[in-house]
Amino acid sequence: MGLLQLLKSQFLCHLILCYVFVVSGLFINLLQFCTLPVWMVSKQLARRINIRLAYCLSSQMVAMLEWWSGTECTLYTEPQSYRFYGKENAIVVLNHSYDIDFLCGWTFCERFGVLGSSKVLAKKELSYVPVIGWMWYFLEIVFCKRKWEEDRTLVAQSLQKLHDYPEHFWFLLYCEGTRFTPKKHQVSMQVAESKGLPILKHHLLPRTKGFWVTVQNLRGKAAAVYDSTLNFQNNEKPTLLGVLNGEKYHADLYVRRIPLDLIPEDEAECAAWLHKLYQEKDSFQEQYTQTGRFPGPIVSPPRRLWSLINWLFWSCLMLYPLGVLLTGLISSGSMLSIIVSLVFCSAGTVGVPSLWHLYFGGRWLKRLQLEFVG
Numbered sequence: 477m478g479l480l481q482l483l484k485s486q487f488l489c490h491l492i493l494c495y496v497f498v499v500s501g502l503f504i505n506l507l508q509f510c511t512l513p514v515w516m517v518s519k520q521l522a523r524r525i526n527i528r529l530a531y532c533l534s535s536q537m538v539a540m541l542e543w544w545s546g547t548e549c550t551l552y553t554e555p556q557s558y559r560f561y562g563k564e565n566a567i568v569v570l571n572h573s574y575d576i577d578f579l580c581g582w583t584f585c586e587r588f589g590v591l592g593s594s595k596v597l598a599k600k601e602l603s604y605v606p607v608i609g610w611m612w613y614f615l616e617i618v619f620c621k622r623k624w625e626e627d628r629t630l631v632a633q634s635l636q637k638l639h640d641y642p643e644h645f646w647f648l649l650y651c652e653g654t655r656f657t658p659k660k661h662q663v664s665m666q667v668a669e670s671k672g673l674p675i676l677k678h679h680l681l682p683r684t685k686g687f688w689v690t691v692q693n694l695r696g697k698a699a700a701v702y703d704s705t706l707n708f709q710n711n712e713k714p715t716l717l718g719v720l721n722g723e724k725y726h727a728d729l730y731v732r733r734i735p736l737d738l739i740p741e742d743e744a745e746c747a748a749w750l751h752k753l754y755q756e757k758d759s760f761q762e763q764y765t766q767t768g769r770f771p772g773p774i775v776s777p778p779r780r781l782w783s784l785i786n787w788l789f790w791s792c793l794m795l796y797p798l799g800v801l802l803t804g805l806i807s808s809g810s811m812l813s814i815i816v817s818l819v820f821c822s823a824g825t826v827g828v829p830s831l832w833h834l835y836f837g838g839r840w841l842k843r844l845q846l847e848f849v850g
């Protein structure tokens with residue numbers, strides 16, 4: 477292991493990265509809150525400001541993936557589709573199989589210039605997560621309760637509001653509704669069997685209602701569906717902690733651009749169309765497993781310097797006052813202040829993973845513990 481790699485895996489480094497992300501995130505949340513009066517005067521101006529503020533935050537995580545861990549993201553797509561990316565509104569359908577699939581999605585958003593405005597159909601619980609969830613609130617992210625009786629109108633109303641959105645956006649939909657696990661796959665395939673639907677090997681059965689309501693409500697606004705299938709080379713199983721540790725992964729994304737007009741309007745036909753799409757996605761994953769490649773040519777946009785510059789800017793801005801504070805503390809020589817600060821830091825160190833535990837069912841925490849024990 478090289479010296480740099482060793483440094484990247486140190487807990488103190490992670491603490492510093494998390495400090496910059498959380499404190500700058502809360503500061504950005506505060507700025508977003510301050511845009512509320514602007515909404516009253518000019519909604520479009522407030523939206524444009526929020527897009528830029530959201531970029532400041534999301535691109536820190538993109539920088540961590542692209543520049544800290546050096547993860548390579550390769551795009552497989554047709555050149556005639558490529559020219560539309562970033563120049564139109566689109567609904568993105570992505571498989572939900574990895575801890576960092578959203579981060580790889582964000583990376584492509586960054587490279588095509590739609591990161592600040594990118595949207596997702598997310599579960600309501602995420603809107604309460606400080607920093608990211610609060611940022612999403614101001615970004616008009618669409619939240620669902622996963623109760624169709626309520627979502628039917630709730631999701632449709634939120635989508636309708638996007639019709640006068642001033643900048644291009646990609647709207648991400650994880651039709652599987654939850655992240656792939658072998659156990660969920662087993663249950664999901666029992667549902668498929670009971671409904672007489674073909675068995676999928678690499679995906680859960682897609683939930684069709686959210687897709688139908690999204691397509692119907694974004695007609696006339698979104699030009700296409702980007703059917704996106706993500707996998708990692710050499711059977712890599714990437715984690716967010718791995719990225720934080722500076723581990724390099726190799727992501728491959730296969731994207732097909734399907735004009736929205738080709739998608740049936742009728743709910744049942746639309747559902748059948750989505751089931752067929754997932755069978756195709758499954759065959760692409762199977763081909764990838766067998767050959768290590770997706771179909772289609774590689775047309776990868778390079779990583780951009782912007783995410784790195786933005787990250788360095790926020791790091792300097794957040795670390796300077798911390799440095800001043802620590803220097804003052806040490807030079808004061810007061811044992812009480814040092815102990816109080818240490819207790820404060822320890823509380824933060826325990827508090828952040830506890831929050832994760834609360835929100836994400838302890839999945840990442842368990843993995844973190846396993847890695848430390850292992």
Ligand SMILES: CC/C=C\C/C=C\C/C=C\C/C=C\C/C=C\C/C=C\CCC(=O)SCCNC(=O)CCNC(=O)[C@H](O)C(C)(C)COP(=O)(O)OP(=O)(O)OC[C@H]1O[C@@H](n2cnc3c(N)ncnc32)[C@H](O)[C@@H]1OP(=O)(O)O
Binds near residue numbers: 596599649667
């Ligand atoms: C060029 C580059 C291109 C692309 C780059 C890629 C991406 C970049 C784009 C944008 C990035 C933007 C942001 C990313 C950032 C972060 C994202 C992070 C997190 C978000 C993750 C989530 O929150 S996922 C969870 C929330 N989302 C969803 O659930 C969406 C999918 N769900 C639906 O659509 C649902 O239909 C619903 C939520 C609208 C309603 O759910 P409900 O459960 O009430 O109804 P359903 O119809 O779904 O369920 C009942 C029917 O389902 C059957 N059933 C029961 N059990 C199962 C089962 N295990 N599997 C499948 N089906 C099941 C049941 O029988 C019912 O069937 P009926 O026939 O009776 O309807």
Ligand SMILES: CCCCCCCCCCCCCCCCCC(=O)OC[C@@H](O)COP(=O)(O)O
Binds near residue numbers: 494599608653654
């Ligand atoms: C730049 C330095 C950054 C330091 C690292 C800080 C880490 C902060 C990470 C914040 C990332 C938050 C993104 C939220 C995305 C979470 C994805 C998610 O949770 O999906 C849920 C779905 O799957 C459905 O879940 P289920 O309830 O079905 O199970």
